[in-house]
Amino acid sequence: MLKKNDEQNDSRPESLDFIRTIIANDVKNNKHDSWVITRFPPEPNGHLHIGHAKAICLNFGISLENTKSRCHLRFDDTNPDKEEDKYIRAIKEDVKWLGFDWGDHLYYASDYFEKMYSYAEELIQNGKAYVCSLSPDEVRNTRGTLTEPGIASPDRNRPPEESLDLFRRMKAGEFDEGKYTLRAKIDMASGNFNMRDPAIYRIKKASHPRTGNSWCIYPMYDYAHCLEDAIEEITHSLCTLEFEDHRPLYDWYLDELKTPCHPRQIEFARLNLTYTVMSKRKLLELVEEKRVDDWDDPRMPTIAGLRRRGYTPSSIRNFCDRIGIAKRDSTVDVALLEFYIRDELNKTAPRTMGVLKPLKVVIENYPDDQTEELDAINNPEDESAGTRKLPFAKVLYIERDDFMEDPPKKFFRLAPGREVRLRYAYFIKCTDVVKNPNTDEIEEIRCTYDPATKGGNAPDGRKVKATIHWVSAEHALNATVRLYDRLFNKENPLDGADYHNNLNSDSLQIIADAKLEPSLKSAKAESRYQFERLGYFFVDPKDSEDGKPVFNRIVTLRDAWQRIQKSGK
RNA sequence: UGGGGCGUCGACAAGUGGUAAGUCACCAGAUUUUGGUUCUGGCAUUCGGAGGUUCGAAUCCUCCCGCCCCAGCCA
Numbered sequence: 225m226l227k228k229n230d231e232q233n234d235s236r237p238e239s240l241d242f243i244r245t246i247i248a249n250d251v252k253n254n255k256h257d258s259w260v261i262t263r264f265p266p267e268p269n270g271h272l273h274i275g276h277a278k279a280i281c282l283n284f285g286i287s288l289e290n291t292k293s294r295c296h297l298r299f300d301d302t303n304p305d306k307e308e309d310k311y312i313r314a315i316k317e318d319v320k321w322l323g324f325d326w327g328d329h330l331y332y333a334s335d336y337f338e339k340m341y342s343y344a345e346e347l348i349q350n351g352k353a354y355v356c357s358l359s360p361d362e363v364r365n366t367r368g369t370l371t372e373p374g375i376a377s378p379d380r381n382r383p384p385e386e387s388l389d390l391f392r393r394m395k396a397g398e399f400d401e402g403k404y405t406l407r408a409k410i411d412m413a414s415g416n417f418n419m420r421d422p423a424i425y426r427i428k429k430a431s432h433p434r435t436g437n438s439w440c441i442y443p444m445y446d447y448a449h450c451l452e453d454a455i456e457e458i459t460h461s462l463c464t465l466e467f468e469d470h471r472p473l474y475d476w477y478l479d480e481l482k483t484p485c486h487p488r489q490i491e492f493a494r495l496n497l498t499y500t501v502m503s504k505r506k507l508l509e510l511v512e513e514k515r516v517d518d519w520d521d522p523r524m525p526t527i528a529g530l531r532r533r534g535y536t537p538s539s540i541r542n543f544c545d546r547i548g549i550a551k552r553d554s555t556v557d558v559a560l561l562e563f564y565i566r567d568e569l570n571k572t573a574p575r576t577m578g579v580l581k582p583l584k585v586v587i588e589n590y591p592d593d594q595t596e597e598l599d600a601i602n603n604p605e606d607e608s609a610g611t612r613k614l615p616f617a618k619v620l621y622i623e624r625d626d627f628m629e630d631p632p633k634k635f636f637r638l639a640p641g642r643e644v645r646l647r648y649a650y651f652i653k654c655t656d657v658v659k660n661p662n663t664d665e666i667e668e669i670r671c672t673y674d675p676a677t678k679g680g681n682a683p684d685g686r687k688v689k690a691t692i693h694w695v696s697a698e699h700a701l702n703a704t705v706r707l708y709d710r711l712f713n714k715e716n717p718l719d720g721a722d723y724h725n726n727l728n729s730d731s732l733q734i735i736a737d738a739k740l741e742p743s744l745k746s747a748k749a750e751s752r753y754q755f756e757r758l759g760y761f762f763v764d765p766k767d768s769e770d771g772k773p774v775f776n777r778i779v780t781l782r783d784a785w786q787r788i789q790k791s792g793k
Numbered sequence: 794u795g796g797g798g799c800g801u802c803g804a805c806a807a808g809u810g811g812u813a814a815g816u817c818a819c820c821a822g823a824u825u826u827u828g829g830u831u832c833u834g835g836c837a838u839u840c841g842g843a844g845g846u847u848c849g850a851a852u853c854c855u856c857c858c859g860c861c862c863c864a865g866c867c868a
Binding site for chain 1: 794795796797798799800803804805806807808814815816817818819825826827828829830831860861862863864865866867868
């Protein structure tokens with residue numbers, strides 16, 4: 225859990241973003257007695273994603289950076305049609321996993337229903353709200369257009385006593401859904417639609433996850449949210465850009481109701497990521513249409529998905545710090561997220577060897593029954609990680625991509641007649657290629673080794689252009705490795721008629737029989753390893769069993785060879 | 794054709810009248826028992842465009858252009 229004054233912000237730029245600048249000024253000027261109280265207010269109707277992580281890091285981050293401060297976790301549960309308890313549990317888990325702590329400040333909008341109700345009566349009594357009998361269709365038809373003002377509801381001038389009576393009967397459950405609404409009396413001619421007598425309460429005969437059946441009227445977002453903020457004495461209410469033109473209404477309610485506290489709403493741009501969709505609706509579709517396994521599928525941009533992919537909380541926090549906070553619509557390159565997980569895992573992940581696409585190698589001049597234990601470094605970036613033993617024998621597996629029968633100019637790896645180093649082992653030279661006579665497919669290659677190069681150095685000083693990874697065939701651990709790639713193959717998946725057309729059909733490749741070094745047999749769930757030269761892998765917590773780890777590829781290593789190939793050799 | 798925002802390198806993003814930070818990506822080179830890491834160098838004479846003010850403008854003014862959001866009894 226992150227604490228105040230933790231040095232967690234090494235990734236944050238020196239200069240303050242515009243929101244932190246406003247807050248710093250407020251603190252300096254003693255506004256709110258120099259308190260800074262923020263909140264993260266999710267609606268429990270879906271899972272959190274990386275975009276929410278940006279908001280979480282902002283709100284909780286600001287709280288951590290200030291002295292008289294706190295950040296609330298508040299569930300904005302004002303629409304029982306869509307909300308479920310399972311989402312509440314998942315959201316709490318995700319926020320906690322990201323490293324943030326709301327302490328005692330866990331709240332629910334539904335806890336304020338009673339207060340909100342009395343505030344509504346106050347509005348009616350002051351002639352600022354009325355019960356309207358228009359149907360949803362009629363409301364839509366009288367709202368006006370971009371250029372024309374709306375038409376006043378016939379009930380707009382209903383006397384307060386009458387509205388009050390109707391409102392109480394709405395609450396008592398006397399009317400069907402849709403029969404009446406409570407509306408604010410503001411300005412049907414406003415250029416801002418939010419001010420054209422917006423609904424405050426609607427009748428909804430739904431059971432609420434927390435209040436059960438005690439209410440059959442529920443407050444609308446604009447009315448509820450500003451009151452939630454005010455009741456909790458939030459000082460800075462941070463939200464995304466699309467709420468910018470709701471701000472006048474936010475302020476209107478708080479002004480009319482003379483609440484003890486009037487938080488300042490500040491809007492910032494939401495996060496978009498390349499090769500990713502972020503809307504709750506589309507994410508839900510991917511799950512329901514079985515395009516992915518579930519909300520926590522490692523290809524999903526959900527917090528649960530990233531967690532299961534193997535991303536660390538700190539890598540996500542560093543990413544969120546780095547992308548900044550501004551008002552410009554933007555799409556961040558997913559490569560930046562990948563950079564932060566590589567950056568962290570390079571320093572912390574133990575190195576191992578594993579062969580994903582095995583090619584059998586027989587060392588012809590190596591004794592048939594001999595096995596050796598060779599020393600390997602666990603992490604060249606961290607000496608304290610120590611070393612381990614690797615079994616070596618006559619028959620090995622190497623990566624198919626590390627051998628070419630007829631290599632192009634810049635291919636440095638194994639080829640007929642060529643010598644390479646087997647990492648931490650010996651120099652080997654390819655002497656022969658054995659092919660399947662029917663398919664012409666390479667079945668195995670034959671090599672000789674130089675016993676004098678044990679450990680990987682030639683006493684005569686001769687050099688080799690490549691070092692490749694390998695696993696002893698008889699000692700290898702057979703394991704399932706899942707290779708995850710971007711879910712979409714288009715930078716903007718929404719480009720085109722249907723985003724489904726942009727789904728990457730190769731976003732998951734399951735390798736059922738990868739050959740891994742034997743030490744990996746005891747890999748613990750949720751641990752992370754580098755498979756040298758291939759990438760970083762995470763031991764899946766759901767599908768792994770004792771002695772049978774299942775690995776998820778978090779991200780590949782940067783690959784210069786691939787770049788050479790792509791650039792056309 | 795109303796209202797609210799936003800336009801600085803391929804992507805983020807500083808900069809708030811004194812002569813374009815940083816990060817990712819990319820390119821080149823060095824080091825390297827991971828074509829990884831690390832290191833070095835390169836990468837906006839220019840800030841959506843055009844005028845204007847000024848000794849001086851990304852920053853101020855004017856006009857224009859482009860993009861995003863809003864007509865749920867969703868949040």
